[in-house]
Amino acid sequence: MAAVEFIKDLCTPALIIDLDQMKRNAEGMLERFHTLGVQLRPHMKTHKTLECADIMTGGSRRCIVVSTLAEAAFYADNGYDDILYAYPLPFDKVERCAELSERLSLFQVMVDNHLALQELKKRPLKQGQVWKVWMKLDCDNGRAGVPHCDPAALQLALEIWDTSGVELMGIYAHCGNTYACQGEQQIKAVAQDTTKIVLQFMEKLEAAGIKGVKSSIGSTPSCSQPVPDMALLSEVHPGNYIFYDVQQSLIGSCSxxxxxxxxxxxxxxxxxxxxxxxxxxxxxxxxxxxxxxxxxxxxxxxxxxxxxxxxxxxxxxxxxxxxxxxxxxxxxxxxxxxxxxxxxxxxxxxxxxxxxxxxxxxxxxxxxxxxx
CATH class of the missing domain: 2.40.37.20 (D-serine dehydratase-like domain)
Structure with a gap:
């Protein structure tokens, strides 16, 4: 395609991004959670570009979430670190996860079942490194994760904690049920419920002797309309907010x-x-x-x-x-x-x-x- 100066002259169909608006979206989310004292770990799945990631992280090139190992490798190749592969560990990808874990200072995986943990144990990392693991908790979203009300959730956390060669980094929940909301009040109700469930689970961990692990929830609706108790979390992990869309406007995340x-x-x-x-x-x-x-x-x-x-x-x-x-x-x-x-x-x-x-x-x- 010959270079053109204005979007009106592009060959179509073409996807266009308003850089000024995108920067406002990024800066708004960064400021929102800086004010709350919570670490923003932006999700890369919406855009999957280096340039957009730089804007979302404020240029730090650290502390991101990805949904594929292709994304993880892409960002690692471009100088990113502290990457969380927030997807139930696929057994066919353990070796690729191991390579990234051995290459980066901080590459993290996610598990929500005992068998996934066993797969990690079968592949010890080199040079004394340990697997950095987040446990996925299902807070009534109904996708991945151990149901928060199931005794198996605490049992799995204890097993990760006690496993040699593995370090429990945190508890991760996706409040995707905010996508069924209509308006700020409903969003905040789901965000409050999810936050409460995660914080209560963190108390269970403390009582069981598990200390120093992080807590994280996220979705664009919940992070666009946060509740005060989210200030008690360690991290949040929204992604779509960088572009937003018609769906988010109907939910109540944005205009x-x-x-x-x-x-x-x-x-x-x-x-x-x-x-x-x-x-x-x-x-x-x-x-x-x-x-x-x-x-x-x-x-x-x-x-x-x-x-x-x-x-x-x-x-x-x-x-x-x-x-x-x-x-x-x-x-x-x-x-x-x-x-x-x-x-x-x-x-x-x-x-x-x-x-x-x-x-x-x-x-x-x-x-x-x-x-x-």
Whole structure:
């Protein structure tokens, strides 16, 4: 692609990032938890780029969360350390985890079952190093983790604590149930419940003789609308906030003005007989996340609340008015539409390059890492 100066001249579909808004999102989260006295450990899964990571960490290149070993290796190769691989330990990836543990000053893995711990014991680290392990606690989110009310949670923590060659670093909980919330009050209720459960579990650890381990919860909604008791935690680990998206605005994490990411698409067809436009953005440029449940379909078409992205195939999108007849003269062939994605993480995964701009002028291109 020939170099262009302005986003309006990009070949489409293209993912664009408003650098000024993204920096405001990053600075807001850093300041929020600096004020609370809690360490921010930002999650890299939304963007998977070096440049964005530098902004999220304030340039420290330390204390991050990743969801894939491809991300972990990418950041390690670029001078990052204190990396937490926050994913239930996959047995086929133990050797890759060992290599990163032996290479970095602080690489951490996560377990939520006895068998995963046994896999670590089978692969002792070299030169007297020990595995740095976080235990995942399920605080009613219902994804990974040992249920907090199950006696097995404390038993596993004790087993990690007592295992030679392994160090229990902390207790990690994802309050993903905030994604079912609508509004600040509901978000704060879930954040409070999750925080309370984790802090109560930390008290159980203390009573059992386990001391000096960290506590961490996180999700973009809970960290965008934190409760005072979160100041008692060691860390938080949100990620999506760097871009935000339509979903987060509906939950109550942000306003639409906070969303820093868009997908540009062009009109490629007029079909008056079915009252539709065709655009060059299919699901491979946006994703199907959200299921078209918005009143405007799969995305918000910026500046055109009367339009709906009705459906997408791999490379095509169908756009029609929410009601009434479409004025095709407003949307000539080749004209540009701007889509605000429902879920920025899924949309970003569809693109091999991000076009970074300030007030419409392209100032950089960022290439995310990919793979597992």
């Amino acid at each position: 639409l003005e906070d969303v820093a990411v868009r997908v540009l698409t062009r009109v490629i067809g007029h079909y008056p007989h079915r009252n539709q436009l065709l655009v060059d953005c299919g699901w491979t440029a946006l994703s199907h996340d959200g299921g078209g449940r918005l009143p405007t379909g799969y995305a918000i078409i910026e500046g055109h609340p009367e339009l709906k992205l009705l459906s997408m195939t791999q490379e095509h999108g169908r756009v029609e008015p929410i009601s009434g007849k479409l004025d095709f003269k407003q949307f000539p062939l080749g004209s540009l539409l701007t889509l605000m994605p429902y879920h920025a993480c899924a949309t970003a995964m569809m693109h091999p390059v991000y076009f970074v701009h300030s007030k419409g002028k392209i100032i950089d291109t960022w290439k995310p890492t990919r793979g597992w």
